[in-house]
Amino acid sequence: MLEIKNLHVSIDNKKILKGINLTIISGELHAIMGRNGSGKSTLSHVIAGKEGYEIEGEILFNGESLLGKSPEERALAGIFMSFQYPVVISGVNNTYFLKAALNAKLKANGQPELDAMDFLSLIKEKIKLVGMDESYLSRNVNDGFSGGEKKQNEILQLLTLEPTFAILDETDSGLDIDALKIIANGVNQYRNSERGILAITHYQRLLDYMKPDVVHAMIDGKIVKTGDMSLAKELEKKGYSWLID
Amino acid sequence: MSKIIEKAIDQEYKYGFVTDIEQDTLPPGLNEDVIRAISEIKNEPEFMLKWRLKSYRQWLKMEEPTWAKVDYPPIDYQAISYYSAPKKKELNSLDEVDPELLDTYTKLGIPLEEQKMLSGVAVDAVFDSVSVATTFKDELEKHGVIFCPFSEAVQSHPELIKKYLGTVVPHTDNYFAALNSAVFTDGSFVYIPKGVRCPMELSTYFRINAAKTGQFERTLIIADEGSYVSYLEGCTAPMRDENQLHAAVVELVAHEDATIKYSTVQNWYPGDPKTGKGGIYNFVTKRGACLEENSKISWTQVETGSAITWKYPSCILKGDNSVGEFYSVALTNNFQQADTGTKMVHLGKNTKSTIISKGISAGKGQQTYRGGVKIMKNADNARNYSQCDSMLIGEQCGAHTFPYIDVRNPSAQMEHEASTSSIGEDQIYYCNQRGISTEDAVSLIVNGFCKEVFKELPMEFAVEAQKLMEVSLEGAVG
Numbered sequence: 001m002l003e004i005k006n007l008h009v010s011i012d013n014k015k016i017l018k019g020i021n022l023t024i025i026s027g028e029l030h031a032i033m034g035r036n037g038s039g040k041s042t043l044s045h046v047i048a049g050k051e052g053y054e055i056e057g058e059i060l061f062n063g064e065s066l067l068g069k070s071p072e073e074r075a076l077a078g079i080f081m082s083f084q085y086p087v088v089i090s091g092v093n094n095t096y097f098l099k100a101a102l103n104a105k106l107k108a109n110g111q112p113e114l115d116a117m118d119f120l121s122l123i124k125e126k127i128k129l130v131g132m133d134e135s136y137l138s139r140n141v142n143d144g145f146s147g148g149e150k151k152q153n154e155i156l157q158l159l160t161l162e163p164t165f166a167i168l169d170e171t172d173s174g175l176d177i178d179a180l181k182i183i184a185n186g187v188n189q190y191r192n193s194e195r196g197i198l199a200i201t202h203y204q205r206l207l208d209y210m211k212p213d214v215v216h217a218m219i220d221g222k223i224v225k226t227g228d229m230s231l232a233k234e235l236e237k238k239g240y241s242w243l244i245d
Numbered sequence: 246m247s248k249i250i251e252k253a254i255d256q257e258y259k260y261g262f263v264t265d266i267e268q269d270t271l272p273p274g275l276n277e278d279v280i281r282a283i284s285e286i287k288n289e290p291e292f293m294l295k296w297r298l299k300s301y302r303q304w305l306k307m308e309e310p311t312w313a314k315v316d317y318p319p320i321d322y323q324a325i326s327y328y329s330a331p332k333k334k335e336l337n338s339l340d341e342v343d344p345e346l347l348d349t350y351t352k353l354g355i356p357l358e359e360q361k362m363l364s365g366v367a368v369d370a371v372f373d374s375v376s377v378a379t380t381f382k383d384e385l386e387k388h389g390v391i392f393c394p395f396s397e398a399v400q401s402h403p404e405l406i407k408k409y410l411g412t413v414v415p416h417t418d419n420y421f422a423a424l425n426s427a428v429f430t431d432g433s434f435v436y437i438p439k440g441v442r443c444p445m446e447l448s449t450y451f452r453i454n455a456a457k458t459g460q461f462e463r464t465l466i467i468a469d470e471g472s473y474v475s476y477l478e479g480c481t482a483p484m485r486d487e488n489q490l491h492a493a494v495v496e497l498v499a500h501e502d503a504t505i506k507y508s509t510v511q512n513w514y515p516g517d518p519k520t521g522k523g524g525i526y527n528f529v530t531k532r533g534a535c536l537e538e539n540s541k542i543s544w545t546q547v548e549t550g551s552a553i554t555w556k557y558p559s560c561i562l563k564g565d566n567s568v569g570e571f572y573s574v575a576l577t578n579n580f581q582q583a584d585t586g587t588k589m590v591h592l593g594k595n596t597k598s599t600i601i602s603k604g605i606s607a608g609k610g611q612q613t614y615r616g617g618v619k620i621m622k623n624a625d626n627a628r629n630y631s632q633c634d635s636m637l638i639g640e641q642c643g644a645h646t647f648p649y650i651d652v653r654n655p656s657a658q659m660e661h662e663a664s665t666s667s668i669g670e671d672q673i674y675y676c677n678q679r680g681i682s683t684e685d686a687v688s689l690i691v692n693g694f695c696k697e698v699f700k701e702l703p704m705e706f707a708v709e710a711q712k713l714m715e716v717s718l719e720g721a722v723g
Binding site for chain 1: 666669672674675676677678679680681682683685689690693696
């Protein structure tokens with residue numbers, strides 16, 4: 001479903017990604033592991049369509065090129081990104097925000113939009129899945145949320161919007177073990193044979209709960225090694241230095 | 246960010262059309278004969294003419310104020326026609342109203358008939374200077390409520406006009422108020438008798454139509470002892486290439502235990518979005534007096550229109566325990582300039598005032614909050630809470646805040662909070678990534694910013710206000 005071909009990305013003439021090739025098919029969960037500054041987050045944002053990058057190469061989603069499409073077009077096509085740093089939007093109610101997002105999707109798909117009552121019953125079901133209290137629904141988007149709460153909120157959005165492809169950008173960073181389990185559990189509920197996931201992380205911990213199909217090691221803007229869960233364990237044990245010539 | 250924003254600061258005025266109705270119009274110019282002519286057309290009693298002439302002579306001695314932070318070319322007061330009225334007058338039902346006029350209302354989304362039947366809102370429609378349709382009058386009469394065009398009240402209730410006119414905003418108050426007092430042609434009059442809770446929201450739709458004709462509205466609302474009234478005022482105007490002067494005066498009088506809630510949605514033509522040319526000049530004096538104990542006056546305004554806005558709805562808190570409130574959302578986009586705020590004057594004991602002001606600037610819009618809180622010597626235990634928040638969209642707009650505080654009684658409690666924020670690129674991106682378009686994201690964030698004020702509006706107005714913000718900001722961020 002997602003095909004990245006020879007992707008080169010730079011910001012202000014500084015090369016960040018240096019020829020990424022990656023193919024993810026429906027039902028697969030790929031993990032990309034790497035140190036800080038290896039280009040993992042840049043890859044997420046480039047897929048999501050953030051502006052400000054110089055891009056060469058190709059990104060195809062279900063056979064169609066994503067490059068040149070706006071972030072919202074990509075979102076409506078089914079791409080979701082769980083942010084490493086979810087953004088605070090003061091004054092905007094969390095429920096209202098989620099409803100606007102879901103209705104934008106329904107509208108784009110030519111489906112009827114949900115009214116406030118229907119949405120509320122839907123969201124009350126979803127929020128149980130991520131172990132959040134209903135009081136979060138009446139708070140403003142990420143306003144005053146702890147790091148863990150923000151990530152839970154991202155997963156709540158994932159489960160509500162049900163995209164076909166999810167990028168989890170360091171969704172595990174800053175989480176304690178309980179929160180980690182909840183997040184992983186939420187992701188596992190999202191997962192099915194129709195959907196693809198790209199999880200970006202420093203650590204193996206999250207992967208223990210999510211069991212990726214493929215694990216990639218990324219160093220200095222390149223995928224240097226690809227394997228299965230055992231690669232993640234090896235990276236955790238030995239670090240990344242052994243992969244550098 | 247600026248590129249994104251510029252791309253979208255582009256919005257055509259949706260209500261830009263002119264209705265072709267024959268007008269009775271006085272030639273341009275202002276002198277005592279013009280004032281006599283207006284008074285005569287209106288068939289006014291002697292005391293009104295005297296008051297108008299007194300105001301005119303006062304106005305001649307005054308100078309146009311220049312302290313507001315707005316910039317506009319000099320106004321030629323002799324180039325303005327001071328009276329314009331649709332030819333048909335004194336209609337008893339909608340059937341007699343010019344169908345073209347009714348069509349205008351339909352274009353504005355204000356179908357009178359539907360409103361009559363469905364919404365329970367009585368409408369005193371001010372079309373240019375003469376009111377041509379008044380609805381729900383019978384229902385109101387049952388409760389003893391008087392709600393009619395000002396000129397009609399001059400005929401039917403001259404004693405009330407004589408007693409209250411100019412008591413809150415004297416003819417000497419300021420340049421524009423003096424001008425209004427001299428030449429005003431119509432407006433609304435409301436009287437709520439003792440102990441009556443007005444059975445419906447009272448609403449007026451103002452509309453400026455005739456070219457080069459200044460609009461001078463005069464509104465007077467009196468809430469007698471223990472009464473309650475909620476009054477809604479909403480405006481849109483046709484597209485126009487000439488500056489149109491609007492100098493309205495609104496006076497509110499609340500007696501003991503009475504409450505007046507006055508809500509405004511103002512959306513006059515803001516001028517050409519690319520050049521700023523041709524928008525309405527809106528110089529308004531609005532003031533309410535809480536005359537006696539436990540009275541309350543609450544102003545809520547949503548100001549999105551006009552090229553120049555000069556407006557400070559204020560409260561004189563004379564009665565002990567009286568309450569004044571001001572909730573405002575003002576938006577300036579493109580070349581709009583607004584200098585707006587409020588004045589709360591505490592005279593009585595235990596008087597309380599609340600000011601919540603939300604200013605949004607986009608494009609090259611310039612906005613000033615100017616607020617005055619005065620606690621006088623005898624106002625023991627007076628309290629004020631002021632909050633003024635500004636939001637900037639883009640890099641070419643401006644927000645300015647001038648709070649004046651004058652406390653002459655040591656028991657006063659004053660609180661003032663202020664903030665400035667902008668809509669961040671990261672917020673827009675986050676919304677986009679969730680499939681929300683940039684325009685919807687902006688309106689989501691702006692409506693969130695304004696919600697403390699919107700919740701003060703009557704339900705149907707709150708919905709309209711949100712829609713208006715969306716329309717007014719269309720394209721403010723690309």
